[in-house]
Amino acid sequence: MTSLKGPLINRRAAMKGAVGLAAATMAPWVRAAVPPPVKVGAIMPSSGILAFPGQSCVRGIDLGAKFARERYGVEITVVHADTQSKPENGRIAADSLIQQGCNVLIGAWDSGATISALQAAEAAKVPMVVHIASANQVTSQGFTQVFRFYPPAATIVRQSLAEMRALVTSVNDPPKGAVVLHLSNTMGTSTATSLDAAWKELDLPVKLLEYIPYDEKARDLSVEVAKAKASGADALVSVTRVNDAIMIIRECIKQAWNPKLIFSPNGNGVPDKAFYDALGKYADGAMSSNLWYNPKGEDARTIVDRFQSTYANEWMDANSGCAFEAVQIVADAVVRAKSAVSSEIHAALKATDLKPMLMYSGPIRFDATGQNTGAAVTVLQARQSKPRVVGPDGIAEYKAQYPLVPFEKR
Amino acid sequence: MLTLWGNVLASGILMGLVYGIIALGLTIIFGVIRIVNFAHGAMVVFGLYVGYCAGAWWGIPTIVAAVSAGALLFVFGYGLETLVVKRFVTRPHHIQFILFIGISLVLSGAQLIAFGPDPRPSVSHLSFETIALGPIRLDLARLQAATVAAVMILALAAFLKYSTFGRFIRAAADNRLGGLMVGLPIPKIYAMTFGIGAACAGVAGALISPLFDAQPFLAVDFTLLAFVTVIVGGLGSFVGALVGGLTIGLTEAVAALLFAPSLKSALSYGLLMIVLIVRPRGFFGAKET
Numbered sequence: 001m002t003s004l005k006g007p008l009i010n011r012r013a014a015m016k017g018a019v020g021l022a023a024a025t026m027a028p029w030v031r032a033a034v035p036p037p038v039k040v041g042a043i044m045p046s047s048g049i050l051a052f053p054g055q056s057c058v059r060g061i062d063l064g065a066k067f068a069r070e071r072y073g074v075e076i077t078v079v080h081a082d083t084q085s086k087p088e089n090g091r092i093a094a095d096s097l098i099q100q101g102c103n104v105l106i107g108a109w110d111s112g113a114t115i116s117a118l119q120a121a122e123a124a125k126v127p128m129v130v131h132i133a134s135a136n137q138v139t140s141q142g143f144t145q146v147f148r149f150y151p152p153a154a155t156i157v158r159q160s161l162a163e164m165r166a167l168v169t170s171v172n173d174p175p176k177g178a179v180v181l182h183l184s185n186t187m188g189t190s191t192a193t194s195l196d197a198a199w200k201e202l203d204l205p206v207k208l209l210e211y212i213p214y215d216e217k218a219r220d221l222s223v224e225v226a227k228a229k230a231s232g233a234d235a236l237v238s239v240t241r242v243n244d245a246i247m248i249i250r251e252c253i254k255q256a257w258n259p260k261l262i263f264s265p266n267g268n269g270v271p272d273k274a275f276y277d278a279l280g281k282y283a284d285g286a287m288s289s290n291l292w293y294n295p296k297g298e299d300a301r302t303i304v305d306r307f308q309s310t311y312a313n314e315w316m317d318a319n320s321g322c323a324f325e326a327v328q329i330v331a332d333a334v335v336r337a338k339s340a341v342s343s344e345i346h347a348a349l350k351a352t353d354l355k356p357m358l359m360y361s362g363p364i365r366f367d368a369t370g371q372n373t374g375a376a377v378t379v380l381q382a383r384q385s386k387p388r389v390v391g392p393d394g395i396a397e398y399k400a401q402y403p404l405v406p407f408e409k410r
Numbered sequence: 411m412l413t414l415w416g417n418v419l420a421s422g423i424l425m426g427l428v429y430g431i432i433a434l435g436l437t438i439i440f441g442v443i444r445i446v447n448f449a450h451g452a453m454v455v456f457g458l459y460v461g462y463c464a465g466a467w468w469g470i471p472t473i474v475a476a477v478s479a480g481a482l483l484f485v486f487g488y489g490l491e492t493l494v495v496k497r498f499v500t501r502p503h504h505i506q507f508i509l510f511i512g513i514s515l516v517l518s519g520a521q522l523i524a525f526g527p528d529p530r531p532s533v534s535h536l537s538f539e540t541i542a543l544g545p546i547r548l549d550l551a552r553l554q555a556a557t558v559a560a561v562m563i564l565a566l567a568a569f570l571k572y573s574t575f576g577r578f579i580r581a582a583a584d585n586r587l588g589g590l591m592v593g594l595p596i597p598k599i600y601a602m603t604f605g606i607g608a609a610c611a612g613v614a615g616a617l618i619s620p621l622f623d624a625q626p627f628l629a630v631d632f633t634l635l636a637f638v639t640v641i642v643g644g645l646g647s648f649v650g651a652l653v654g655g656l657t658i659g660l661t662e663a664v665a666a667l668l669f670a671p672s673l674k675s676a677l678s679y680g681l682l683m684i685v686l687i688v689r690p691r692g693f694f695g696a697k698e699t
Contacts (some may be wrong), residue, residue: 048627051527085627184672214671217631219622222421222549223666223674230414243529243623254540254549255417278531278623282538 036340037075040065040330041097042323043107043117048085049217050110052242052274053319057109057131059311060320064327067303072331087112087186094120094128103340104129104333106326109319111135111186121145127346131326132291132319134266135190139369147349147366149326150291151375153187153266157194159377160265160289161202163391167379168206168261171402175235175260177209179228181221181248182239184213191239191266209233218244225251235261238269245269245286246278253282253407260403264288271318276385283382285404287390290318292378294360296395303358317387325359360395413545418663420546426659427556428618430652432632433639434562435610441646442583442603443499448510451633452517453483453608455626457615459521462624464616465534472534472551472620476558479612487608491601499600514629521626529623536620551620558617562610563648579603583646638678642685644695653693657681 042061045054058080065076079100081093090113094105098120105121105128108114114133121128122145130138130148134156139148151159168174180195182188192211199208209231214224225248228236236259238248245268252259262285269275270288293300293316303324307316314320329352334340337348354364362374379391383398390400436450447453457479464475490513498509531537539550570576582589582599590596622628635658640646643654658678665677685692 047522047527049625051625051627052529055527184670212671215675218671218674219631219635220421220425220662221671222425223418223663224671226414226417226421227667227671230411246531246623250537253538255547256540274529274531278533278537280533 035072035074035331035335035338037077038104038330038334038340038345039077039079039100039102040327041079041081041094041100041102041105041107043081043083043090043093043097043105043113044323045085045109045113046080046082048083049243050085050241052272053109053132053268054082054085056272056314056317056319057323059307059314060131060316060323061106061327063303063307063310063320064324067306067324068327068331071328072335074331074334076327076331081107083108083110083113083117085110087116090114090116090118091120093117094126095124098124098126102126103342104330104345106131106323106330109133111138111190114138115141115186118143118146124342125346126342127349129326129329129349131322133187135186136194137186137190139371143370145346146370147329147352147372148370149322149329149364149372149375151377152371153191154194154198155375156266156289156291156377157191158198158202160263160379161195161198161204163289163377163379164263164265165202165204166391167400167402168204173260173403175206175233175403177207177231177233178235178237178261179209179231179233180211180237180239181224181228182211182213183216183241183244185216187266188213188216188239195237195239195265206235214244216241216244218247221247222251222255224248225255225257229255229257233259235259235263238262238264238267240264240267240269242268242272242274245272245275249279249282249286256408258404258406258408262286262404266290270380270382271387273315273317276382280385281410282407283385284410285382285401287379287381287400288387289377289379291322291359291361291375292318292380292387292389293321293358294356294378294395295389295397297356297358297360299357321359325356325361325364328357329354329364360389415667416546418667419660420548421552422660422663423656424549424552424556424659425663426656427559427652428552428621428655429635429639429659430643430655431555431559431562431610431614431617433636433643433651433655434559434614434648435607436636437640437643437646437648437651438566438610439604439607440640442579443495443600445495445499445506446503446510446637447604447607448507448633449514449517449629450607450611450636451629451631452514452521453487453611454615454618454632454636455521455624455629456486456517457483457612457617458619458622458624458628459525459530459615460612461534461616461619462530462532465532465619466530472536472554472617473558475619476613476616479616480609481612483612484605484609488601488605490608491604492597495604496597496600514633518626518629525624525626527626529625531623532620534620549621551618555614555617555621558613559652562613563652566606566648575599575602638682641692642682644692646696647692647694650692650694657693
């Protein structure tokens, strides 16, 4: 009981007060040291025709979130949304995630779905980190909320053709004519257009004979491959998803067509496990240029090993790798923003200057259109049933094999 | 150029026969029970998974997998008709439509749970093999599917024409009420017919497993494909299913060669529209009375 006669504030009370005051004063500092929790919406084609890469991205996002928690101390809650491989569902998924309180979005793998999701992100002023989507339109339509890690088709194709040029000018008996088999969707058409321009610009010493577009849902590519073979080309340039990349190789075998070079700029197939599961020894030799993890990177080996121990039957591929890196970009922005408010994350994303942790790339910086200016491609070749880096030289695991061993001799 | 045309036409014919076998089960069920099985595509995908599992897990040849898929789907179809479908036979078409869409979704969901969404590519050696007839190369997997389609049609036609139960089925298809009045076992006939239709879907699915990656989401594509095929060929006609399939296969092949390959589907649906306008009952469909 407090004495009415004694002093109102004794020494002990003064000490308690001082400690309390100090704690109260320090509290904002303490709060600032721990990045705020952030809710990230991940939009992927987890089901439907693109489920295979979509699921791979989901794995990359989940592992990326765990990794970011450990490295940056950011408490990331990931909310997944599925576009069902339908471009128009991008917007629906983005709207739903924003309604659920997501502060930032990542997605959406397919260019069509990405553009559709960006419309919702733009309306709600929620930043969106595009881990994969190559159509030029993603960053050329004036979206202010877009931050694309992946290079646009034009850049990836130009870099890819520069690598292809280096290869064909350094080998004996280079291919004389090439045929382009490409998807007729947003990504395929955009890549084919870029290919045409870059081919002329780089003056490739291989004649471009014909473009053969085909539908994304094609059940059969026998006629397309027959046309390609009949064109007289000895190099096949393809822009595909995984399923059609498999179909094309199967048809090459069935129709006894042995191109000297199979090269896919910005395509799927070679980087994907399904390609090897389906084709076995026939997969070997095909090449593609993609974003890929740096096999000689400091952290890359640790991350790939961790991925392998988490998902024993899967591979760390371009999809999971880019998704992983996108989560690190978000985590880095949240730490710098010291806030989980979308507008502040947006401002931090604009000022990003991050050394990639996993992927082969220059420093990640976004230009005024939201495009990462450091993005760089690697050249992969299927070797002994695995994608191996054969270029650029600085990170190559193998020397490129040319020409391809004819299918019937394998 | 001649070699190209020869290969493209051969590919179109074989692909058309594959389409025909996919459509066969749908036309059998419609021809007798007068219901359109919108779960047909999901049943084909079931067969596709049987073909995939048989090849990838146990190394069983496709043809053996097709027989197993046929037997499994027959039992499934027979049971489904007995327990569920028979209650809807006399219901309005829109209610039947909802029922079969529901069955299709349940089947696709079950496949999704069991196998996941990833495409399961065939590991059968048939996926890579052809036989050469001079400069023409014939895809062995398609040739096998086309041959089995022809054998199945002949066997079914013989069964319907020469067996007692086959005659019951034809009688029930002609006049259900009349059949009931003369004491035909209509419920059993319908269950058998549904079982046979489902078995055809299963056999087709397993036979095409070297050609298509198994994936639950293919169900809608296969239902649509079967539907277009039987409408062009004539609902309820076996020969119509094959001719419809051939017409679509050839249209797609020639369209891909003459125009852009990406226009293949557009032209086959264009063909469907022309058939619906000029000959709504299809090439071999019976005239409605």
